[in-house]
Amino acid sequence: xxxxxxxxxxxxxxxxxxxxxxxxxxxxxxxxxxxxxxxxxxxxxxxxxxxxxxxxxxxxxxxxxxxxxxxxxxxxxxxxxxxxxxxxxxxxxxxxxxxxxxxxxxxxxxxxxxxxxxxxxxxxxxxxxxxxxxxxxxxxxxxxxxxxxxxxxxxxxxxxxxxxxxxxxxxxxxxxxxxxxxxxxxxxxxxxxxxxxxxxxxxxxxxxxxxxxxxxxxxxxxxxxxxxxxxxxxxxxxxxxxxxxxxxxxxxxxxxxxxxxxxxxxxxxxxxxxxxxxxxxxxxxxxxxxxxxxxxxxxxxxxxxxxxxxxxxxxxxxxxxxxxxxxxxxxxxxxxxxxxxxxxxxxxxxxxxxxxxxxxxxxxxxxxxxxxxxxxxxxxxxxxxxxxxxxxxxxxxxxxxxxxxxxxxxxxxxxxxxxxxxxxxxxxxxxxxxxxxxxxxxxxxxxxxxxxxxxxxxxxxxxxxxxxxxxxxxxxxxxxxxxxxxxxxxxxxxxxxxxxxxxxxxxxxxxxxxxxxxxxxxxxxxxxxxxx
Numbered sequence: 105x106x107x108x109x110x111x112x113x114x115x116x117x118x119x120x121x122x123x124x125x126x127x128x129x130x131x132x133x134x135x136x137x138x139x140x141x142x143x144x145x146x147x148x149x150x151x152x153x154x155x156x157x158x159x160x161x162x163x164x165x166x167x168x169x170x171x172x173x174x175x176x177x178x179x180x181x182x183x184x185x186x187x188x189x190x191x192x193x194x195x196x197x198x199x200x201x202x203x204x205x206x207x208x209x210x211x212x213x214x215x216x217x218x219x220x221x222x223x224x225x226x227x228x229x230x231x232x233x234x235x236x237x238x239x240x241x242x243x244x245x246x247x248x249x250x251x252x253x254x255x256x257x258x259x260x261x262x263x264x265x266x267x268x269x270x271x272x273x274x275x276x277x278x279x280x281x282x283x284x285x286x287x288x289x290x291x292x293x294x295x296x297x298x299x300x301x302x303x304x305x306x307x308x309x310x311x312x313x314x315x316x317x318x319x320x321x322x323x324x325x326x327x328x329x330x331x332x333x334x335x336x337x338x339x340x341x342x343x344x345x346x347x348x349x350x351x352x353x354x355x356x357x358x359x360x361x362x363x364x365x366x367x368x369x370x371x372x373x374x375x376x377x378x379x380x381x382x383x384x385x386x387x388x389x390x391x392x393x394x395x396x397x398x399x400x401x402x403x404x405x406x407x408x409x410x411x412x413x414x415x416x417x418x419x420x421x422x423x424x425x426x427x428x429x430x431x432x433x434x435x436x437x438x439x440x441x442x443x444x445x446x447x448x449x450x451x452x453x454x455x456x457x458x459x460x461x462x463x464x465x466x467x468x469x470x471x472x473x474x475x476x477x478x479x480x481x482x483x484x485x486x487x488x489x490x491x492x493x494x495x496x497x498x499x500x501x502x503x504x505x506x507x508x509x510x511x512x513x514x515x516x517x518x519x520x521x522x523x524x525x526x527x528x529x530x531x532x533x534x535x536x537x538x539x540x541x542x543x544x545x546x547x548x549x550x551x552x553x554x555x556x557x558x559x560x561x562x563x564x565x566x567x568x569x570x571x572x573x574x575x576x577x578x579x580x581x582x583x584x585x586x587x588x589x590x591x592x593x594x595x596x597x598x599x600x601x602x603x604x605x606x607x608x609x610x611x612x613x614x615x616x617x618x619x620x621x622x623x624x625x626x627x628x629x630x631x632x633x634x635x636x
Contacts, residue, residue: 105133106225109153111144111170112137112186113162117209121157125218131225141165148174153181154228155221160187160194160206168198175202180231182224186212226618253278257332260387261289261340261394262478271387281328282387286345288357289390291379291397292319292364293467294337308336315339315374318367326360335474337374340394345383353383354414361412377401380414395428395475402468425462427453427472431479438483443525450518457511469510473501476514480521534559535573538566539581546585547609552578586610587623594632601628 108127112118118137127134135151138144142164148156156174160167171183185198185206195206204224207217256274275282303311312333319339323329329343343360345353361378368374379400381393400415430453437446456462457469501513538555555578556566570578586608593604605616605628620628 106131106155106228107135107151107153108132108155108157108221109135109144109148109151110137110157111141111162111167112157112159113139114159115139117159117186120212124212124214125221130218130221132221141167141170144170145173148181149177152178155182155184155224157184157186160185160191160198166194168194168201171198171203172201180228182228184220184224226614230618249278253280253330254332256280257330257340257342258334258478259482260342260390261332261334262391262475263482268387280330282330282342282344283328285347285385286353286383287385287387287390287393288343288345288353288383289381289393289397290341290343290357290361290364291334291381291394291401292339292341292361292368293377293379293401294368295375295377311372312337315368315372318371319364322360322363322367325363329360334394334478338474340397342390350383354380358412358414365411375411377411377413380412382415382417395431398471398475399426399468402465402471425456425459425464425468427456430456431475434476434479438479443522446525447518447522450514450521453514454511457514470501473510473513476517477501480517484524534561534566535569538570538578542582542585546582546589547607549609550582583619583623587620590616590620590628591624591631594628595635601632604628 105128110118110121112121118139122134122137132155135153136147138147140163141158144156144158144162145165148170156170158167158170162170165173167185174181183198183203185195185203186209187195187206188209195203198206204227205220207220256271256278260271274280315337316331316333316339319331319341323331323341323343326343329341331339331341334340341360341364343357345356348356357380361380365376365378368376379397381396381400384390384393396415400413403413403416430449433445433449433452436442437449457464538559541555541558542550552563552567556563559566567578570576570581574581590604590608593599593607597604599607601617602613605611605613608616610616610619617627617629620626620631624631626634
């Protein structure tokens, strides 16, 4: 029920309003009436009604003064003004300070009065629904904040589609304080893996969680900085240092690395090596910073007496193997769904592995394959709508010890990914069939679930295909199909509004009107009137 209070100094006016419409039938509850503005304000502060219908001229406080006095305290209350022909200036002022609408006393009739109340009621219910969704979203965010942050950082380090604005929006949503200035990636890799591998799967998860928490505690002394687990016993730290020279930033990053290394040794008896990237000034560069940190570990692989390694750009110009160009081509191929480009990039990968002029290491190859795995996973999820570990399983990489192992793994991955690319055309056919089904059955109770079941695919997969091939959400397409048919019926039939709503799949007349107005800007009744 929507609570309503009436404020008018004329007794007959108040009686007339109460008798004008069947309030409860329309979903309203008259909770109070007031004979002047001061009484109205006292009652309103006590009862907090959803709607206040107030005369524009009253003793003690007029309608404008009443609205002005209550607006600060009752932010969600809606005001409807009653006026006479000579009150235009007052009405104008009332509308300026927040009144929803006004109605002339001498022209007041039950039907337009009820319509005005229902319009305000709809606005209240929409706001309540939005507030409920916002509260649910806030609850979900608080409950899942660590997982949501980790997912975002995984995308930053391994994705190919995030842009700067998208990242900043997600940073604000997840309360991440990083800023695009002196960004550095530190890659912490545990060396004595036998201590880790003796645990079962559940205990490994607990161990990884414990290491992550310990690093998070350390990072509280180095704000703003965040850590995410990138692989088994590998952790990426993303730090935004204060403004300073490259040398100052380098020293600060090494200080943090020493702190983390010491803590891992003290609390977990883990030996680790840490690679440190160059600083960058764009969030999208973080994936390059991650690769630099990984390369720094490879570059320092032979330096057994050192455990902290800074990326050295000049080594890339020599004979140390680098797959930067191949990664770029694979990203481009994923974006354009170009099978030939993808195959060529993978082949170039293999050629560099086979080329004896390049220096390789087990860590560099494994790190590159890990990065490749996450790239494939991101694309795979974008394509299928599901988190998969089938095309590029990480578990097998841990077992590889020779160049042939990595070479064969990459060739196998190439064939699997190209096979997935060929399924894109099939996806377009699925969407076409889904559209045809929706155009035929729009008047039924259909949903993403029912349409996906009809085509023997998962709802997530259909949703992903629909968005990818049409750049439109499933539900938006269904709504537009229904509303277009409703427009046709409103113009070319004499059916009642609720009957038309039922014919296009909306048995709830109020919801039908709400959706119709959201799409067209007019209520069904207004739309039919303008078509005559």
